[in-house]
Amino acid sequence: MNRLKEKLVKFMSGRYGVDQLYYVMLVLWAVLMVVNIKVDSLILVAISDVFLVLAIFRSFSKNISRRSGENQKLLKVWNLVRRKVKLFFRRFKEIRVHRFRTCPHCKKTLQLPIKRGKNTVKCPRCQEKFEVHIFL
Ligand SMILES: [Zn+2]
Incomplete structure (x- = not known):
C-alpha cells in the first residue's frame, strides 16, 4: 500500500x-x-x-x-x-437608513444618508463632486 x-x-x-x-x-x-x-x-x-x-x-x-x-x-x-x-x-x-449610489468617476459604490431631493455628493475616494437624486 x-x-x-x-x-x-x-x-x-x-x-x-x-x-x-x-x-x-x-x-x-x-x-x-x-x-x-x-x-x-x-x-x-x-x-x-x-x-x-x-x-x-x-x-x-x-x-x-x-x-x-x-x-x-x-x-x-x-x-x-x-x-x-x-x-x-x-x-x-439598510433601506430605511441608507441609499447606495455609484460614483460616475471612479465607479466606487457610496453609502449615502437619505436626503430626499437633489444633492451634491463628494466622493471620498476620488474627491470628485457629482449630483445625486434620491426620490424615496
Ligand atoms: Zn469617485
Whole structure:
C-alpha cells in the first residue's frame, strides 16, 4: 500500500492538482448529468463530458502558471458576483437608513444618508463632486 502511495505521490509531483475551477467544472458536470436524466440529450452528455475531461486534464497538467491564471480569472469573476450579491442584500437590509449610489468617476459604490431631493455628493475616494437624486 505504501509503495502505491509513493508511486502516486511521484506521479503527482510537479502537476497542478485541484483548485476552485476544478470543483466548478465537477459541479457543472454533475448538474448537466442530472438535467440530462429529464432531457435525455446526447449533446448535453457531450458537453458535460467536456467539463469532466477538462477538469481531469487541468488537475494532471504540468503547466502550473497557465492553470493558476485560469483559476485566477474564475476567482475574479466569482468575487465580482459575490460583491454584487452582497450589495444587493445590503440595499434591502439598510433601506430605511441608507441609499447606495455609484460614483460616475471612479465607479466606487457610496453609502449615502437619505436626503430626499437633489444633492451634491463628494466622493471620498476620488474627491470628485457629482449630483445625486434620491426620490424615496
Ligand atoms: Zn469617485
